[in-house]
Amino acid sequence: MGNSYIAGDNIITSLGFSTIENFQNLLKGNTGIKVGLYPYLYPEKFPASLVNKDFVRENAIELKIDKDYTLFEQLLILSITDSLRDISINVKSPETLIILSTTKGNIDLLSNNPKGFADHRVHLWSSAYEIGKYFKTAHTPLVVSNACISGVVALNTADRLIKQGKFENVIIAGCDVLSEFIVSGFQSFLSLSKDVCQPFDKDRSGLSLGEGAATVILTSDKTKAKKPFIQIESGSGSNDANHISGPSRTGEGLYIAINDVLKGSKEIDYISAHGTATPFNDDMESIALDRHKLNNIPVNSYKGYIGHTMGAAGVIESIFCFESMRNNMLINSYGFENPGTVKEINVINKTESAQLKTILKTASGFGGSNAAILFRKMND
Amino acid sequence: MMNGFSNNYIISRFAIIRKGRVECNEGVFDFPDEDDGAKFLKSIYKQLKIDYPKFYKMDRLCKLAFLTADYLFKDKNLLKKYQPEEVAMLFANYNSYIDIDIKHNTSIANKDKYFPKPAVFVYTLPNIMLGELSIRHLLRGENVFFISEKFDTSFIFDYTVNLLDTTRHKACVIGWVDYMEKDFESALFFIENASKNKQGLLLTEENLDRKFNTFV
Numbered sequence: 123m124g125n126s127y128i129a130g131d132n133i134i135t136s137l138g139f140s141t142i143e144n145f146q147n148l149l150k151g152n153t154g155i156k157v158g159l160y161p162y163l164y165p166e167k168f169p170a171s172l173v174n175k176d177f178v179r180e181n182a183i184e185l186k187i188d189k190d191y192t193l194f195e196q197l198l199i200l201s202i203t204d205s206l207r208d209i210s211i212n213v214k215s216p217e218t219l220i221i222l223s224t225t226k227g228n229i230d231l232l233s234n235n236p237k238g239f240a241d242h243r244v245h246l247w248s249s250a251y252e253i254g255k256y257f258k259t260a261h262t263p264l265v266v267s268n269a270c271i272s273g274v275v276a277l278n279t280a281d282r283l284i285k286q287g288k289f290e291n292v293i294i295a296g297c298d299v300l301s302e303f304i305v306s307g308f309q310s311f312l313s314l315s316k317d318v319c320q321p322f323d324k325d326r327s328g329l330s331l332g333e334g335a336a337t338v339i340l341t342s343d344k345t346k347a348k349k350p351f352i353q354i355e356s357g358s359g360s361n362d363a364n365h366i367s368g369p370s371r372t373g374e375g376l377y378i379a380i381n382d383v384l385k386g387s388k389e390i391d392y393i394s395a396h397g398t399a400t401p402f403n404d405d406m407e408s409i410a411l412d413r414h415k416l417n418n419i420p421v422n423s424y425k426g427y428i429g430h431t432m433g434a435a436g437v438i439e440s441i442f443c444f445e446s447m448r449n450n451m452l453i454n455s456y457g458f459e460n461p462g463t464v465k466e467i468n469v470i471n472k473t474e475s476a477q478l479k480t481i482l483k484t485a486s487g488f489g490g491s492n493a494a495i496l497f498r499k500m501n502d
Numbered sequence: 503m504m505n506g507f508s509n510n511y512i513i514s515r516f517a518i519i520r521k522g523r524v525e526c527n528e529g530v531f532d533f534p535d536e537d538d539g540a541k542f543l544k545s546i547y548k549q550l551k552i553d554y555p556k557f558y559k560m561d562r563l564c565k566l567a568f569l570t571a572d573y574l575f576k577d578k579n580l581l582k583k584y585q586p587e588e589v590a591m592l593f594a595n596y597n598s599y600i601d602i603d604i605k606h607n608t609s610i611a612n613k614d615k616y617f618p619k620p621a622v623f624v625y626t627l628p629n630i631m632l633g634e635l636s637i638r639h640l641l642r643g644e645n646v647f648f649i650s651e652k653f654d655t656s657f658i659f660d661y662t663v664n665l666l667d668t669t670r671h672k673a674c675v676i677g678w679v680d681y682m683e684k685d686f687e688s689a690l691f692f693i694e695n696a697s698k699n700k701q702g703l704l705l706t707e708e709n710l711d712r713k714f715n716t717f718v
Contacts (some may be wrong), residue, residue: 225627226603226626229603229607232603232604232607233607233610233611244600244603245596245597245598245600245649246598246649247596247649247650247651250649251651262651264648264650264657265648265649265650266646266647266648267598267627267628267629267647267648267649268629268645268646268647269627269629269630275645275646279646279661282661282664282665282668285668286660286664286668288660302610303603303606303607303610303626306606306610306623307606307623307624307626308623310619310620310622310623311620311623311624358644358669358670359643359644359645359646360587360642360643360644361591361632361633361636361641361642361643361644361645362633362636362642363586363636363637363640363641363642364637365633365637366624366630366633366634366637367620367624374642375642378587378642379644382669382670488624488627488629488630488633489627489629489630489632489633489645490633490636490637491629491632491633491645493644
């Protein structure tokens, strides 16, 4: 039984097409969320974080994936391909598994299918099959679809499969593409903000949607891991058993998940929260952190930079945690100005250097679901 | 682990619903109206003598999961042995929520009714059924929802044994709940340590497979 180390990663969002490009934009304080008119998504102006489609097209043509794959699948292929660059992980080996994390995948095909993809392509397992075929994997990719916590659940699943000795390498790729389907759904909850979202701020008024893809490669073979070594310490989850679309008033599920990964230790240097910027979600998170007396630990949300990227969120935000550790930088929680959660927490209001060794990442979502994962940077 | 070849877990309870028929530890129950899924589900609801108004708000896939779970948890002592956070749920299906996806999509295609009902949108997420079951039976374990072409007994067996061996969970509900047009299928299994229940079938890949295919 080995540990899971990070061997490679990639992020594709409005802020760029690589991990470094994305992180550089965070350091500069740039948000990718723009208020605009996107008629194919929604009839009125609204804020969204959108991937540069021209750039996707150019890259897709280069890889010859422009005709046979949907936008969702192209993003996954581009992200996985970039994450594999310059490292010695064999994607075709029976020792390697791909896990896809998404909420709605190719859902857009239901109303918009000009290329005439087969009906079954709207199914997530069908995309998984296509991705497996493209990379010539030994196993059909596994698909995790657990609403907004999918990315963290996929990482936890991968970590367990590696620690169990089932696979040497697991490639976790998360992706969701914005569609009218998703935007109208969130609008129906009246949960979207009018401007760029403001997680944990007293004036927060809802979330901003984003799209993107991201990949993390985990390996038990330390010689293939990226330096500095970052490992997954533990992962957990819990259901609130309270409400299917509203956060728990006591933060019960998140409290349990955090409790399970910390195992009594309070030695964490920073918390990457879910922080959607809806009034109830951010309050719920503050309650769960308060119950653990983690009020003083620096905490932020990345949703102000790239919006809520749904199935990709947990993967993207985890990679931002890795970059924070690699660079020893705490990133300003974009959109936060004045404290305004029911329990006081230490929201990061300025990007600055700090020694980071242990990071707690959390996620919460529809269905009362919560997940937590602990990352640790190793000395050697 | 008892030894290197087997584990100490059992399938102590099961409940399976397919067209016109329910099978669980208590026996086999046949229902009329087998061509109409909605009527079928309603007659099961009546047979179970449940009073749960929220049932009517659920979409039919969620109703299917809900009713199967009520058969699974007919043994009222089953969950008393565990803390809510000790019972995990590991579910999978083939269609995700395509059934309700199409409904949501039809609704937004009509620009006069552009705003779909929140209740419709939230049910397009497959893990919502896990939320409903958590509320109904007070389960606060971890949840995972996989989408796969078939009920992959080999993977699910491995994953469950590992989950029970290495995490805080002492029991796990394994589920396959799928609905598309007129076809539906739901199978739930309760897995716990053999020392916790006098009755049960040893958890093996073969037994899981055999139970799942009981009356295909």
